[in-house]
Amino acid sequence: MSQLTVKVVNKVQEAEEIVSLELASVDGKPLPSFSAGAHIDVHIRDGLIRQYSLLNDSAEQHRYVIGVLRDPESRGGSIAVHDDINQGDTIQISSPKNHFELVQAKRTLLFAGGIGVTPILCMARRLSHIGADFEMHYNSRSPERMAFREAISNAAFADKVHFHFDNGEDSQKLDLAPLLANPQADTHLYVCGPTGYIDFVVNTAKQAGWPSDHVHLEYFGAAEVDTSGDTSFEVKIASTGQVFAIPADKPITQVLDEAGVFIPVSCEEGVCGTCLTRVLEGTPDHRDLYLTDAEHEANDQFTPCCSRSKSPLLVLDI
């Protein structure tokens, strides 16, 4: 994936704890094109790479815009963006990648929870641009914490958007079951936000009989995993026959990296898929949000940055 050097041409406080960064090429040339739902890897500093969705109109090539929530629970990525990256700085990013593509549909339902609005907003802009039939629901804890509210309220598609606030009147809260009650063959649903929000939307859709391939989701941040029962196991490198002991408290990628066996990583929390590795023997203990349920069940690939092993030995195709 090619790297780009871009300049931060604007940094704006969009809501409580949320900033946007507008990035442009340093030489004034157009940036690589992207499609709605795409994200970029942002190299925040050495060894710290995080993924952020592009929220601006996907027809634009003079800039990429990302929105970043300052998350005190994170491992430093979002805090560094807030505190250390400023207007005028030059940073490295990847070309846009998309694991959350819009598919052509007669009707589209968009659901955004908190900072999960970024790819959803990009999708709304695209759908509005092509004159598609869609409806967007945007949940936030409070008006003060809702980013891009003014831009959305002034957009051409403002009448298709419903704002919902956790601290507001009951009458404006998201009443999901009736919205999803009658799944149609030509309607697709997209949801992005915190794990609990996504689970709520996806489970409600499932109960209403939505086919899983019409429900598209993208997580922000890692799944919560109970690591208290983690134990040690071994990993064998198929190409060399080397066997490494993985202690209970270290990720596979870290142990291998320390021994000079390099697996590329990016998010290091099972979200991006950069470290995806084929498994030739053994049963992985999947901890990622990247692979689908069917891919987890196949057990022939896994994300070694966060996943572990259910069997005493895993043989990796590297």
Ligand code: FES
């Ligand atoms: Fe992102 Fe492993 S590095 S899933």
